[in-house]
Amino acid sequence: MFYLIGLGLGDSKDVTVKGLEIIKKCSRVYLESYTSILSCGLEKLEEFYGRKLIVADRDLVEQGADDILEGANDEDVALLVVGDPFGATTHTDLILRAKEKNITYQVVHNASILNAVGCCGLQLYSFGETVSIPYWTEDWKPDSFYDKILSNYNRNLHTLCLLDIKVKEPTLESLTRKKKEYLPPRFMSVSEASSQLVDIINKRGFQTESQELTGESLCIGMARVGSETQAITACSLKSMVHIDLGKPLHSLIIPAPSLHPLESEYLEQFRVPQ
Structure with missing residues (x-):
């Protein structure tokens, strides 16, 4: 049996009882380590689960799926995923591969940022539609995600922005060599995401009558959701550029222009004086 188990958002104790029972009985347990992270490290997880974990990086999950599924017809194998298993399309691909190999599988759901x-x-x-904001480089500054934010905004819908993370990214120089070298891990902050959005707004200007987002528009920054150090801040986009919410992971929300009275009342506790 192949198990895909969600770990939730906080720390080692956010795993479900069902998930923990399965982890303890599996022959091999992989920990997917590149689509998201927990606030605790690998050692804390292994201590709580009472067993060793095999770290599965991008190369193993995307290119070595057959290695993960190897023997799952005869023994129990699990892949642990931060959040919910279906929060990333990579994991649906694993299920499809298991079905092709006639491997039975089970999914154990958990809380996700969604x-x-x-x-x-x-x-x-x-x-509305969730968007991903990628890191820009000097010569690569995509902004198609902004059109999706505007589409939601103009339909009076909120937008959850998932911010880019870079884990075990090879350096450009090492791509031409046989031995890969990796860049230090990077996790986009709400400050960086807001800065990119403000740049897009300033570049585009008001090109259509429906476009209403400005640097003064309300946004919400969230950090380490589900953990004891969770942080939430609400302010204008241009103010969020200067907000430091500390350690990852961060998420950014662009609320709809018109809020329900209960939404407005609840948000007041997180507002930063302008």
């Missing part, structure tokens, strides 16, 4: 985002007080059914 539902925990409600902790800021915005109503979940008023969210």
